[in-house]
Amino acid sequence: MKKCLELVNNAINNFQVEGTPRGCIPYGNGHINDTFYVVCDLKDGNEIKYIIQSINTLVFKTPEHVMHNIEKVTDFLIAKNPDRRSVLRLIKTYNGNTYYKDRKGNYWRMYEFINNSVCLDQPESLEDFYQCAVAFGRFQRDLSTFPADSLYETIADFHNTPKRYQDFLKAVEEDKCDRAKDVQDEINFIKERSDFYSILIDSCKEGKLPLRVSHNDTKINNSMLDKDTRKALCVIDLDTIMPGFSVTDFGDAIRFGANTAAEDENDISKVKLDMQLFEIFAKGFLDGCEGQLIDSEIMLMPEGAKMMTIECGMRFLADYLEGDIYFRTAYKEHNLVRCRTQLKLVSEMEQRWQQMKKIVKKYCKD
Ligand code: ADP
Ligand code: GN1
Numbered sequence: 139m140k141k142c143l144e145l146v147n148n149a150i151n152n153f154q155v156e157g158t159p160r161g162c163i164p165y166g167n168g169h170i171n172d173t174f175y176v177v178c179d180l181k182d183g184n185e186i187k188y189i190i191q192s193i194n195t196l197v198f199k200t201p202e203h204v205m206h207n208i209e210k211v212t213d214f215l216i217a218k219n220p221d222r223r224s225v226l227r228l229i230k231t232y233n234g235n236t237y238y239k240d241r242k243g244n245y246w247r248m249y250e251f252i253n254n255s256v257c258l259d260q261p262e263s264l265e266d267f268y269q270c271a272v273a274f275g276r277f278q279r280d281l282s283t284f285p286a287d288s289l290y291e292t293i294a295d296f297h298n299t300p301k302r303y304q305d306f307l308k309a310v311e312e313d314k315c316d317r318a319k320d321v322q323d324e325i326n327f328i329k330e331r332s333d334f335y336s337i338l339i340d341s342c343k344e345g346k347l348p349l350r351v352s353h354n355d356t357k358i359n360n361s362m363l364d365k366d367t368r369k370a371l372c373v374i375d376l377d378t379i380m381p382g383f384s385v386t387d388f389g390d391a392i393r394f395g396a397n398t399a400a401e402d403e404n405d406i407s408k409v410k411l412d413m414q415l416f417e418i419f420a421k422g423f424l425d426g427c428e429g430q431l432i433d434s435e436i437m438l439m440p441e442g443a444k445m446m447t448i449e450c451g452m453r454f455l456a457d458y459l460e461g462d463i464y465f466r467t468a469y470k471e472h473n474l475v476r477c478r479t480q481l482k483l484v485s486e487m488e489q490r491w492q493q494m495k496k497i498v499k500k501y502c503k504d
């Protein structure tokens with residue numbers, strides 16, 4: 139739900155910003171939080187920019203835990219790399235907190251604006267996508283020594299696909315909005331693949347897929363490139379950092395960025411898996427990881443891509459069946475349209491499975 143500007147302005151006044159706030163406007167294309175761009179005037183005539191966000195508390199039930207994780211992780215990353223634009227930087231409130239809770243119960247947080255950067259919804263070139271991959275790979279590398287047990291699970295079972303599947307079946311069963319009758323093909327598509335959903339969790343139990351600290355929401359618009367050099371700057375949207383799998387970070391980026399069409403493209407024939415983008419992202423991600431991943435993990439990268447795509451498909455469809463309560467939507471069928479692009483992409487991946495496996499095999503040490 140979009141917040142009124144009066145609430146945003148009131149929230150800004152609680153943070154230790156430099157200069158005088160001039161105004162704020164809604165910003166970005168995220169599906170979850172309400173994001174605003176803030177400009178402040180400095181006495182010397184210059185300006186300074188910030189991002190303020192209200193955390194979606196329907197999605198993140200314990201915002202204090204989200205902010206605890208973000209503070210811990212950003213402090214850790216800043217200690218490794220002091221460059222101002224290489225890590226998200228929180229602005230504290232006048233009380234020294236990382237968030238402000240307003241009288242209506244909204245939780246606000248503020249970041250330095252990452253200047254002279256670009257944040258893409260679709261890669262404009264192979265090199266752009268490579269650089270986004272490097273950003274996510276480095277994030278994985280840099281957090282390899284981070285104490286995972288100091289993190290809260292901000293959304294329980296976030297990428298637990300078997301659990302997501304059970305939730306999806308419940309949404310079908312309950313059919314709260316009487317929409318299931320019109321989406322039988324999509325429901326069947328998801329049911330037909332139920333054997334696949336536990337493969338990553340099983341691989342983890344078998345020791346083939348280590349549990350790591352992962353980002354868990356690696357759409358390319360959650361990474362930033364330098365506007366002039368187009369090189370990787372940093373990773374943003376740190377709400378879902380939790381223990382997880384590297385291959386789901388890889389996979390979610392492929393799901394979103396290696397699709398030749400937008401996530402909500404209406405014309406399904408435009409949705410294809412771009413193999414060049416797949417290949418360049420695999421290279422960039424592994425270059426960024428700098429040897430952290432083990433061979434059995436690298437071999438599961440295609441499974442990560444397919445898992446994130448079908449999981450997202452079932453999440454969009456479940457939300458459609460439940461009346462569009464989770465993802466921000468712009469029109470009635472928006473979640474259904476999104477689900478269809480994901481399922482088409484899954485079919486594309488199934489057709490190109492051997493090719494995907496061959497690409498990642500090249501990066502194995504043995
Ligand atoms: P959501 O969880 O809703 O996706 P994000 O944290 O990803 O929210 O923010 C939404 C958008 O706002 C991003 O895609 C990006 O364009 C922009 N953004 C967020 N933080 C910053 C920042 N510190 N500097 C510049 N742009 C930012
Ligand atoms: C949401 O917050 P945003 O827009 O980056 C969602 C992801 C989905 C994605 C689909 C916390 O990401 O899990 O993959 O939409 N984030 C959350 O576009 O649920």
Ligand code: MG
Pocket residue numbers: 168169359360375
């Ligand atoms: Mg985002």
